Amino acid sequence: MSKKNSEPTPKNTLGMDVSVDCVVFGFDNDTLKVLLIEQKQPDTVHLKTQNAVPGDLVLDNESLDEAAKRILQELTSLKGIYLKQFHAFGDPNRVRGLKDQQWLRTFRVNPERRVLTIGYYSLVKLSEFKPKAASFAGKTYWVDVYNIPSLAFDHNEIVHKALLMLRHELMADHIGFELLPEKFTLSQLQKLYEIILDKKLDKRNFRKNILRTETVTALEEKQQGVLHKPAQLFSKK
Amino acid sequence: MSKKNSEPTPKNTLGMDVSVDCVVFGFDNDTLKVLLIEQKQPDTVHLKTQNAVPGDLVLDNESLDEAAKRILQELTSLKGIYLKQFHAFGDPNRVRGLKDQQWLRTFRVNPERRVLTIGYYSLVKLSEFKPKAASFAGKTYWVDVYNIPSLAFDHNEIVHKALLMLRHELMADHIGFELLPEKFTLSQLQKLYEIILDKKLDKRNFRKNILRTETVTALEEKQQGVLHKPAQLFSKK
DNA sequence: TCAAAAGTGTTCCAATTACACCCATGG
DNA sequence: CCATGGGTGTAATTGGAACACTTTTGA
Known part of the structure; x- marks a missing residue:
């Protein structure tokens, strides 16, 4: 120019x-x-x-x-x-x-x-x-x-x-699971979203949303060895 | 490799x-x-x-x-x-x-x-x-x-x-207006969207949506020299 | 008075938000 | 039996989709 x-x-x-x-x-x-x-x-x-x-x-x-x-x-x-x-x-x-x-x-x-x-x-x-x-x-x-x-x-x-x-x-x-182990709980996934997006999310709403997108699927398996109610495990669909 | x-x-x-x-x-x-x-x-x-x-x-x-x-x-x-x-x-x-x-x-x-x-x-x-x-x-x-x-x-x-x-x-x-003249009608804008997205849109819903986004603003001016009811002109806000 | 496009509202359904309590487990 | 996080439902609101008739203008 x-x-x-x-x-x-x-x-x-x-x-x-x-x-x-x-x-x-x-x-x-x-x-x-x-x-x-x-x-x-x-x-x-x-x-x-x-x-x-x-x-x-x-x-x-x-x-x-x-x-x-x-x-x-x-x-x-x-x-x-x-x-x-x-x-x-x-x-x-x-x-x-x-x-x-x-x-x-x-x-x-x-x-x-x-x-x-x-x-x-x-x-x-x-x-x-x-x-x-x-x-x-x-x-x-x-x-x-x-x-x-x-x-x-x-x-x-x-x-x-x-x-x-x-x-x-x-x-x-909804590519979040790429950052988690094969098997993960919805709470882990939610925490991941919260940290990436840098804001808090509502637990019930988050679950409804994620399950509706059908990007993850529930396994017939639960967490083991945790000192509280063991969570359902999920994997990517 | x-x-x-x-x-x-x-x-x-x-x-x-x-x-x-x-x-x-x-x-x-x-x-x-x-x-x-x-x-x-x-x-x-x-x-x-x-x-x-x-x-x-x-x-x-x-x-x-x-x-x-x-x-x-x-x-x-x-x-x-x-x-x-x-x-x-x-x-x-x-x-x-x-x-x-x-x-x-x-x-x-x-x-x-x-x-x-x-x-x-x-x-x-x-x-x-x-x-x-x-x-x-x-x-x-x-x-x-x-x-x-x-x-x-x-x-x-x-x-x-x-x-x-x-x-x-x-x-x-909503960057569509970048392709239109300074002053344009909502019908022109809608047609532009329809052609870019390659699908028909509903007129009333389209207008509601566009006006809600507030990316365009109505002018105090109408189309001239058209052989039908002249349309309101808009420009980008 | 006709043709052509402008303009306008309501109903229904789906999605989003806000919100609080009981449950299962290990220690 | 307690501490910890897991898991669940409903009501209110908002946004999206479907849909048809009247208006204004120039010819």
């Missing part, structure tokens, strides 16, 4: 790096968690470690969905995990912060190259999740989604937007 | 081209239209012309939203047009069709480079739309969204997904 045509328009002849970042949600019966990684460290020098959402460059011949699946499978051995693309983040300066420069210079073939990222979010059953060493990550850990530390790049914004999208989809498609 | 580590993982060291494609919707009181362009032609040889949705590579230092805005402004001089990012299309073979190879070899600095595109859709008031010559396009024209010819690349899929997203957002956010 502001360029005069004395200079040719700056076509992006260098290309861009394209990455996929996965906001992995997990639920521990009390808090909604997001999986963070420590950015991997060079073997030689020591960088100030930063936290980030797991992500990696998209490989040649790999679709975006495949890249997201790969990233998830490098972190755990789970299959069939819920994954959804939710937004592309393409600010030209999104990796230009001082805090991110050294890491890029260490790990990227072309550290000056612009990086576009496609955001996915993913729902995993925390009970079954066993972290694995991933090529792109150091240690991994879970943090409360309502208490996220300062992250690398624009990852705080990415997590925030993922949460908004998750709320939307929870209401529309 | 299937790679053994005898070969290094094929990192995308070439980078990708990143483009933005805009599905521009317009409404002519009868049909919902999509703006297509003829792919631009080289001055020398003559290619079989293909149709496509307007789009262009994202420039250096340009965000995705800015690129989408620029593409739209190169096609028309309208400002303040409704624009929304809706999906990233990243299949590694999305531009590998035979039909697209010659065009890429003619117009791209790196025709072999993988191209990722970010899909936007846009709502314009057809009444105010005056096409302009755009750097990336030959002729432009409008076609019925329910009768789209075969397009370049994966643009048929892009248009289809844009329509699904538009339907969603029309119901949720």
Whole structure:
């Protein structure tokens, strides 16, 4: 717009790096968690470690969905995990912060190259999740989604937007059980909804609603070993 | 996944081209239209012309939203047009069709480079739309969204997904008036909804609903020069 | 006076909300 | 027998769906 045509328009002849970042949600019966990684460290020098959402460059011949699946499978051995693309983040300066420069210079073939990222979010059953060493990550850990530390790049914004999208989809498609074990009680499910939506729900109304949607089905089985009336167990239909 | 580590993982060291494609919707009181362009032609040889949705590579230092805005402004001089990012299309073979190879070899600095595109859709008031010559396009024209010819690349899929997203957002956010002139009647608005949603609506219920949402406001003005009872005019609130 | 679209209300049913007590179990 | 969470119903309100006739204008 502001360029005069004395200079040719700056076509992006260098290309861009394209990455996929996965906001992995997990639920521990009390808090909604997001999986963070420590950015991997060079073997030689020591960088100030930063936290980030797991992500990696998209490989040649790999679709975006495949890249997201790969990233998830490098972190755990789970299959069939819920994954959804939710937004592309393409600010030209999104990796230009001082805090991110050294890491890029260490790990990227072309550290000056612009990086576009496609955001996915993913729902995993925390009970079954066993972290694995991933090529792109150091240690991994879970943090409360309502208490996220300062992250690398624009990852705080990415997590925030993922949460908004998750709320939307929870209401529309009732995908909550993806975050719970195979067998769960309606109280667990309700608590999950309350924490994701960040508001209290009425027990009787919640049950009526969930049962009407027919996304879950009652098992012929009850909770065991609890110090109160054991609850009916449900699983996804 | 299937790679053994005898070969290094094929990192995308070439980078990708990143483009933005805009599905521009317009409404002519009868049909919902999509703006297509003829792919631009080289001055020398003559290619079989293909149709496509307007789009262009994202420039250096340009965000995705800015690129989408620029593409739209190169096609028309309208400002303040409704624009929304809706999906990233990243299949590694999305531009590998035979039909697209010659065009890429003619117009791209790196025709072999993988191209990722970010899909936007846009709502314009057809009444105010005056096409302009755009750097990336030959002729432009409008076609019925329910009768789209075969397009370049994966643009048929892009248009289809844009329509699904538009339907969603029309119901949720009542953005329909973005496709109508400043002043419109409720019958026009209803017809627009019917065509986008592809189903008939009840007149009385439609009016009750729209007025309850308070997204439109009645003007002190009526239709003129119609051969029936003139309708109340409305504008967006 | 006719044709054409504008405009308007009511009834019925389904969904949403608010609300409080008894029950089954383990310790 | 007590503490803990599990489990249940009803009434009031609100929103959605179905449905048909009268009005205003220009020709």
